[in-house]
Amino acid sequence: MSATQTRSAEGAAAAGGEHRSRGPAGPDAGYNFGYLDENTKRMIRRALLKAVAIPGHQVPFGSREMPLPYGWGTGGIQVTAAVIGPDDTLKVIDQGADDTTNAVSIRRFFARVTGVETTERTAEATIIQTRHRIPETPLHEGQVLVYQVPMPEPLFRLEPSVTETRRMHALADYSLMHVKLYEDIVRHGHIATSYNYPVMVNGRYLMSPSPIPAFDNPKMHRMPALQLFGAGREKRIYAVPPWTEVRSLDFEDHPFEPVRADAACALCGSRESYLDEVVTDDRGGRMFVCSDTDYCHTRQARREAAE
Amino acid sequence: MSATLTAGFADPALDAQRCFRAVLEAMARPGRVQRIAAGPEAPPPLGPAAATVLLTLADADTPVWLDAGPQAAAWLRFHAGCPIVAAPGEAGFALACGAPPPLHDLAPGSEEEPQRSATLILQVAFLAEEGGWRLTGPGIEHEHRLRVDGAPPGFAADWAGNRALFPRGIDLILCAGDRLAALPRTTRLEIG
Amino acid sequence: MAYVAVKGGERAIEAAHAWLAEERRGDPMLPELTVPQIAQQLGLAVDRVMAEGACHDRGLAALAIKQARGDLIEAAFLLRAYRTTLPRFGASLPLDTGAMRIRRRISATYKDLPGGQVLGPTFDYTHRLLDFALAAEGEPPPPAPEAPAGDATMPRVTGILAREGLMASEAPGEAEPPDLTREPLACPADRPLRLQALARGDEGFLLALGYSTQRGYGNAHPFVGEIRLGEVAVEIEPPELGFPIEIGEITVTECQMVNQFAGSRTEPPQFTRGYGLVFGHGERKAMAMALVDRALRARELGEEATAPAQSEEFVLYHCDNVEATGFVEHLKLPHYVDFQSELEKIRQMRATALREAAE
Numbered sequence: 001m002s003a004t005q006t007r008s009a010e011g012a013a014a015a016g017g018e019h020r021s022r023g024p025a026g027p028d029a030g031y032n033f034g035y036l037d038e039n040t041k042r043m044i045r046r047a048l049l050k051a052v053a054i055p056g057h058q059v060p061f062g063s064r065e066m067p068l069p070y071g072w073g074t075g076g077i078q079v080t081a082a083v084i085g086p087d088d089t090l091k092v093i094d095q096g097a098d099d100t101t102n103a104v105s106i107r108r109f110f111a112r113v114t115g116v117e118t119t120e121r122t123a124e125a126t127i128i129q130t131r132h133r134i135p136e137t138p139l140h141e142g143q144v145l146v147y148q149v150p151m152p153e154p155l156f157r158l159e160p161s162v163t164e165t166r167r168m169h170a171l172a173d174y175s176l177m178h179v180k181l182y183e184d185i186v187r188h189g190h191i192a193t194s195y196n197y198p199v200m201v202n203g204r205y206l207m208s209p210s211p212i213p214a215f216d217n218p219k220m221h222r223m224p225a226l227q228l229f230g231a232g233r234e235k236r237i238y239a240v241p242p243w244t245e246v247r248s249l250d251f252e253d254h255p256f257e258p259v260r261a262d263a264a265c266a267l268c269g270s271r272e273s274y275l276d277e278v279v280t281d282d283r284g285g286r287m288f289v290c291s292d293t294d295y296c297h298t299r300q301a302r303r304e305a306a307e
Numbered sequence: 308m309s310a311t312l313t314a315g316f317a318d319p320a321l322d323a324q325r326c327f328r329a330v331l332e333a334m335a336r337p338g339r340v341q342r343i344a345a346g347p348e349a350p351p352p353l354g355p356a357a358a359t360v361l362l363t364l365a366d367a368d369t370p371v372w373l374d375a376g377p378q379a380a381a382w383l384r385f386h387a388g389c390p391i392v393a394a395p396g397e398a399g400f401a402l403a404c405g406a407p408p409p410l411h412d413l414a415p416g417s418e419e420e421p422q423r424s425a426t427l428i429l430q431v432a433f434l435a436e437e438g439g440w441r442l443t444g445p446g447i448e449h450e451h452r453l454r455v456d457g458a459p460p461g462f463a464a465d466w467a468g469n470r471a472l473f474p475r476g477i478d479l480i481l482c483a484g485d486r487l488a489a490l491p492r493t494t495r496l497e498i499g
Numbered sequence: 500m501a502y503v504a505v506k507g508g509e510r511a512i513e514a515a516h517a518w519l520a521e522e523r524r525g526d527p528m529l530p531e532l533t534v535p536q537i538a539q540q541l542g543l544a545v546d547r548v549m550a551e552g553a554c555h556d557r558g559l560a561a562l563a564i565k566q567a568r569g570d571l572i573e574a575a576f577l578l579r580a581y582r583t584t585l586p587r588f589g590a591s592l593p594l595d596t597g598a599m600r601i602r603r604r605i606s607a608t609y610k611d612l613p614g615g616q617v618l619g620p621t622f623d624y625t626h627r628l629l630d631f632a633l634a635a636e637g638e639p640p641p642p643a644p645e646a647p648a649g650d651a652t653m654p655r656v657t658g659i660l661a662r663e664g665l666m667a668s669e670a671p672g673e674a675e676p677p678d679l680t681r682e683p684l685a686c687p688a689d690r691p692l693r694l695q696a697l698a699r700g701d702e703g704f705l706l707a708l709g710y711s712t713q714r715g716y717g718n719a720h721p722f723v724g725e726i727r728l729g730e731v732a733v734e735i736e737p738p739e740l741g742f743p744i745e746i747g748e749i750t751v752t753e754c755q756m757v758n759q760f761a762g763s764r765t766e767p768p769q770f771t772r773g774y775g776l777v778f779g780h781g782e783r784k785a786m787a788m789a790l791v792d793r794a795l796r797a798r799e800l801g802e803e804a805t806a807p808a809q810s811e812e813f814v815l816y817h818c819d820n821v822e823a824t825g826f827v828e829h830l831k832l833p834h835y836v837d838f839q840s841e842l843e844k845i846r847q848m849r850a851t852a853l854r855e856a857a858e
Contacts, residue, residue, distance in 0.1 A: 033320040037584070042366050043681075045327045046399075049364075050422035052334045053478045053491035055445050059422040060683040065579040070822050071829025083331065085324040095836045102832055104509050132836045141336075150829065161812055163686050170418035189851045194844035195837040202445050202493065204474065213840040224448075226335045233822045235683035241335045241446035241491075259843045277839055291836055 027115035034081040035113040040064055044082035044237070048228060051239035056201030057169070058152050063235040073106055074232030076129050076148035080110065083144060083228070084127055089117045091125035096133035096274070096291035103131070122294050132195075134216040136273045136295040139225035141242065147210045149231040152238060154198040154208040174206045177249060185254050194259060200247045201240055209246075215258040215274050220246040263288040268299035313348040315362055315386035322347075326363040330480065333489035338442040338451030340434050343485045347386070350378040352404040356482035357430045364426075365389040365400055372398035374405050395425075402428045406459055410469045410477050421474035424492075432457030434483040441497040442490070452499060453488055455481060466496050523568050537561035546750075546779025547571055551820060552578030553680070553699045555749050555778050572701075576821045583680075592734045592743055596753045596776070597655060599729040606656050607723040608757060614653030619728060620780075656724040657755045660770055667760060667771045686812050693795055693815060694788075698777060700818030702784040708808040709790030717794045717806035721773065724757040728780055752781050756789035763801055771800060 027033055034041065040062070047061040066074040084090065090110055094103040098120040106129060107118050119125050122137040131148040139145060155165045158176045168174065177198055184192040191197075197214035201207045209217055210229060220227065220240060227240040240246060250256035261275045266287040273295055275288040290296035316322040322344075329341035346355030347362060353375050365371050365387040372395045373380060380391050395401050395408040407429050416424035439454030440463075459465075469476045469492060476492030490496065524531065538545055538561035548560040552575040560578055567573035603619025606612055618624075660666035676691035684696065697705060712719040730750055734743040754775040762768035773793025775785035794808035807813055817823060 031584075033324070037586070038319055038323065039366060041323070041327075042364060043368065045331075046364055046369070047422070048331060049334050049426070049478070050424070052331065052446075053476075053493065054421050054474050055493065057421060057474060060685065062681045062683055064680075065576075065583045065821065067580045069576065069828065070825025071827075072825065072832065074825075083328065085328060086321065095833045099508050100833055101508070101512060104512060108509070131832075132834070150826070162816070163812060166419050188848050189855075190844070190848055192844065192848065194840035211834075211837050213836055215840065222448075226331070233826055239335075241493075243448045244445040259840060259847065261839065261843055274836070275839070276835055277842065291839075 028112050031113050033086075033114060034084055035067075035109075036064065036078065036081045040078075041082045044078055047237045048079065048082065048239065051228070051237050052226070052241050054205075055240055055244050056199075056205030056207040056238060058231075058236040058238045060235055061237050063232045066232065068105070068109070070233035071150065072102060073129070073131055073148035075230030075234075075237070076131070076146050076232075077106060077109070077230070078232060079146050079228050079230035079237065080127060080129050081113075083146070084110065084114055084116060086114070086116060088126045089119050089124055090114075091119050091122065091128045091294075092130075093128065093133060093135070093292075093294075094131040095276075096135070097293040099293065120294050121298075122292075132211050132213075133274070133291060134212055134219045136290070136292045137298075138219075139223060141224045143225040145223075145225050145227045147212075147227065147229045149208065149210045149229045149236070150233075151196075152208055152229065152231040152234050152236040154196075154206050169205060172204060174200075177206060181249060182251070185251070191250070191254065191256075197256075198249050200249060202244050203247075206249075207238065207240075207246075213258075213260075213274060214248065214256070215260050217246070217248045217256070218258060222246075261288050265290045265296060265299075268296045268303065270296070270299060312382055312385050313350060315347045317345075317347075322359070323363045326359045329487065330360060330363065330489065333480065333487055334446075334478070334491055336446045336451070337444065337490050337494040338436070338440070338447065338453035338488055340436050340453070340486050340488045343487065346485065350376075350382050352376070352430070353379045353382070353402075354430055354482055355485045356487040357402060357404075357428055360428055360480055360482065360487065361389075361400065361402060362387055369399035370397050371400045371402065372408075373402035375402060398425050400426050400428060402430070404430045410465050413477050415469075415472050415475040415477060418475065421476070424475060424477055426478045426480060428480045428482060429458075430482050431455050432483060434481055434486045434488050439499050441499050442494050444491075444494040446491070447494075456483075463496055463498050466490070470495065523566070532565060534558060534561045534565060537564050543780060544569075544571055544574075546777075546781050547702060547784070548574045548578060549778040550781055550784060551575035551699060551701065552582065554578045554582040572820050572824050576824070579821055589735055589737070591746075592736060594731045594733065594751065594776075596727065596731055596751065597658075599653075599727055599731045599751075599753075600748075601653055601727055601729040603728040604653055604725065605723070606725045608656060608725075609659075612654075612656065612659065621782075653727070655727075655755065657757065657772055660724070660757065665770050666757070667766075667769050669772065684815055686815065687798070688811060688815060690792075690796070690799075693811065694774065694776075694792060696815045696818060697775075697788045697791055700788070701820035701823065702781070702787065704818050704820065704823075705787040705791050706783060708794070708814060709787035711806065712790050712794050712808045717797075717808045718802075719790060719794060720759040721790055721793065722757045723786065724755040724772075726752065726754045726782055726785065728752045728782070750779050752777050752779065752785045754782070754785035754789040756786070756793055758793050760800060771796065 043062050047059045051059045066077055068074055092103045092107040094100040111118055122135040127144045127146060129146040153165050155176060158180055159165050181191050195213045196208055196211040197217055199207050199209050199217060209220060222243050224242050226242055229238045248256040261277060263275060264271045265273060265275060267289050270290055273290045273292055276291045278287050278289060280287055325344055329343060333339060333341045343356045343359045346359040349358035361383055367388045369389050370392040371389045372392050384391055392398055395412050396414055401413055407427060413425040413427060416422060433456035435454040437452055437454060439452055442451040442453055473492055478492055479490040481488045538557045544564055545557055545560045548563055548571055549555050563574035563577040566577060601617060604617045657666050679692060679695045730748045732745045733747050733749055734745050736743045756773035757770050758773055760769055760771040773789040775788030777784045791808055791814060795811055795814060797804040797809040
């Protein structure tokens with residue numbers, strides 16, 4: 001049996017299968033609840049509270065080595081582990097989908113070390129850990145959205161020195177970024193950034209929204225849910241409290257415009273959701289489908305029920 | 308000394324998690340009152356909410372200042388293992404059961420590291436979500452009301468001074484019995 | 500359903516893990532490697548994994564190498580992830596490498612010195628000819644001849660120079676050294692923090708950086724004052740006892756690199772030190788570390804810092820191979836959401852460009 005042979009069978013099963021499940025047999029007794037030791041959780045919790053109190057400011061924290069590699073969501077995992085409790089229902093997505101391998105792997109990890117209930121339904125989750133997307137279904141109060149962040153520093157391509165960028169944040173000196181965006185417009189007629197598009201939080205801190213498509217940026221603005229960001233390798237935590245102003249940087253004559261493929265989802269017909277482009281053959285054939293699998297499944301189910 | 312000490316958390320991992328979620332929720336939605344489930348038995352004047360918050364957040368890495376007397380200090384040192392400091396300005400957490408130190412006596416952090424600021428845990432007589440202060444700012448959709456009985460006189464002016472320091476500043480956790488609410492440094496406060 | 504086929508899933512992961520286990524074992528007709536065999540016969544790999552995994556345990560390091568199929572960075576990662584779960588009981592007292600039970604000690608700066616040169620178990624003067632006899636299972640080698648145990652103490656070369664006032668003194672700091680595993684790195688970083696980062700750092704990265712300082716990127720004039728390899732005692736001082744107790748012995752390699760320093764207005768010319776210390780027998784790493792340590796002292800010694808090896812942020816933020824491998828390799832995770840937004844953006848920008856060209 002090979003990994004490649006089982007893929008399509010698994011995908012098909014996931015598409016039509018159960019949406020909720022409980023951890024196999026409660027939390028693994030070999031580990032502390034949530035895997036992290038209590039000292040580490042306390043340190044992360046203190047960082048989270050300061051992050052919430054200073055919206056958009058990156059708080060350094062003593063990120064631990066996790067049993068998953070850096071780059072695989074160790075920051076988000078540590079944040080989730082510090083926040084999650086036995087009453088939570090967890091959803092994990094990668095690229096908008098619950099059944100991508102890394103989302104499956106992280107969900108399994110938490111099922112094992114906390115025994116909490118997991119779900120694929122956005123509306124039913126109390127904690128949603130995500131890589132690269134914000135769900136299409138609007139989030140509500142009482143939910144926490146945990147982002148996995150590879151590079152927390154929005155200025156890093158313009159100024160790689162952490163010492164320098166820390167000074168810029170202290171002075172709220174974001175001219176480098178404004179100049180970069182302006183140069184994009186001069187050169188291309190457009191701002192050339194399409195994902196990880198920088199935002200201003202509460203009018204003070206320039207923040208990386210993590211590599212979500214710019215399409216998702218407007219969802220961050222005055223979101224009723226609490227947004228937490230964890231960067232494990234870079235050892236930074238930051239946050240956006242509920243109902244907080246989050247503005248994508250732009251210019252009056254070149255307003256921010258989120259981009260999506262001009263097509264409808266081939267599965268559910270949505271013209272509002274963010275789409276993945278799927279190449280169907282090598283003669284230019286392609287189709288578009290929702291990146292948010294829960295959103296797409298829910299719409300398909302509703303349509304089937306109506307028929 | 309430990310023979311006379313009352314107990315700490317019954318289940319350290321889960322009790323701390325529950326309390327942390329309440330504090331996180333409080334800090335994320337300033338003025339919303341949270342309730343602490345059965346807390347540890349702390350020596351007076353330490354109430355259940357204030358005691359639980361300290362056990363949840365303080366440890367050997369966080370110097371604590373408090374005005375709650377030697378019994379409470381011994382209890383806290385034993386259960387949290389935190390160093391107790393004499394000057395409010397050295398504290399990561401300051402616990403005031405009586406008149407709190409002026410906010411500007413606490414560490415506000417620096418422009419580059421505003422997170423290195425103190426959190427004031429202020430024990431008051433009563434907290435409720437109706438009447439009282441009008442709160443606006445991040446975490447609040449329109450306006451939250453918070454009634455605080457037993458806030459120190461002149462607090463609103465002191466808080467306005469604290470807010471003006473942003474991004475530096477003190478964050479506040481108010482505790483009354485088993486209730487708590489929080490004001491991060493971003494919250495605007497008007498006397499209702 | 501092409502769309503569904505690109506999705507992974509739980510069973511795919513399980514099948515992949517099963518396949519990995521099969522590959523790890525290799526041909527089942529061959530005897531399985533034991534952990535003690537790895538610990539004994541691949542000792543230098545074990546040493547490297549302990550150093551970069553920042554955890555001194557030969558058995559666990561050997562197990563990690565077996566589990567990682569010989570991928571030493573993967574093995575160091577396994578050891579680090581295990582290390583994080585361990586409770587922290589306390590910190591040891593500084594190792595006294597002056598009191599080392601020495602197996603190897605060489606100096607490139609003096610022909611002879613008290614205690615003498617001890618060549619020890621080294622590849623240095625082997626001819627790199629493949630030894631086909633090793634390909635056949637043979638008898639164990641005859642025991643190496645042993646020199647009569649010397650009673651001479653072995654003072655450090657840097658100490659000899661310091662007595663003459665030729666070696667810049669380094670006052671021991673009173674402050675508790677920071678702990679890189681508990682506090683995130685922040686620059687400017689003090690030397691204890693830099694040395695911690697370098698000691699855990701990737702051997703290949705430090706080797707290349709150290710090499711660059713020899714080729715003019717950093718203006719180094721290094722001499723190996725001394726390399727010593729051997730066993731040192733690890734002591735802790737429990738607060739309830741108030742005196743040190745020995746909890747064991749570990750093997751370390753220490754390198755003291757002697758460098759020129761032109762002096763300044765306030766200080767006469769003297770030698771300065773670059774320092775390297777690693778778990779186990781790791782001379783290449785200890786030497787490279789000493790070169791990079793000296794290069795990173797540029798600021799403190801008032802030298803111009805222009806080379807990569809002298810840039811604290813550049814070196815310290817990139818020397819950790821567990822961090823580096825994670826971030827480089829994470830590029831293989833799905834990025835199709837971001838790629839899609841790039842596709843749309845490029846199509847949009849091309850359309851604008853073509854329209855403008857047509858006008």
